[in-house]
Amino acid sequence: MTTTQSHDSLLETCIQACLDCLRECENCANACLDSDMVQMMAACIKRCRDCADTCDLCARFMARNSDIHGQMCSICAEACDHCAAECEKHDHDHCKQCAESCRRCAESCRQMATAMA
Template identity: 45%
Template sequence: MTTLLAFEGALEGEGGRGDGTASHRLQSNVTVFSNSLFSDISIQWRTAMNTPNPYQSCIDACNSCAAACNACMAACLKEDDVKMLGRCIALDVDCAAICGLAADAMARESEMARHFCRICSEVCLACANECGQHSHTHCKRCADECKQCAKHCLEMIN
């Protein structure tokens, strides 16, 4: 509003009639434009919110997998023999990162979503194989989530 008022003053001083007519026309045009713009954005937003994302089940699987990987990594770091779990921890970090990236790409309906999902499925399977070798409950849960995520990602790209 301050910018608009300053601009109105400049119009009156430079070629305006001094009666506020030019500034009133400008203000009316800006108001109509801004109302139209916000209306269009609002309609697009509501339409987007009412339209289900075609990737939603895969997004949910990726988010669940990322959470399981982060929990597994944190739990592995509290185990007595952390060194033995080094590869598990590293894959948990990689898997959580790519799952988040894939979920974000699908949420945006990015043209690259399929590519992220292909890589995500590969990392998830590697993480599932590693976590599946350990007897810890958190590793077993992580392996299960990774397998489900890989399945959803493979379905999405096929």
């Protein structure tokens, strides 16, 4: 496999991980907002919204092959780590699914950031 193919494959994988994470974060935030304990879930909602927005922007930077998508991936990995850490504090299925997606996205984004360094 050539370097370009490797980069393209890594890029596609990372974009998909960001989009999957975006979806899970939005689902988690919405489920938390619909719960009876919305005040208790405020930190989770905030982290999910930040992570979803970061994943969206990161995917867009990669899709347009921005010169700074490597840096954006580093920021996205950090946002995903923060969101996963918060979601892992809760026992709801949507929080568990979100945390898993965030961990996968963070790993993929770190690989992309390293490849772009």
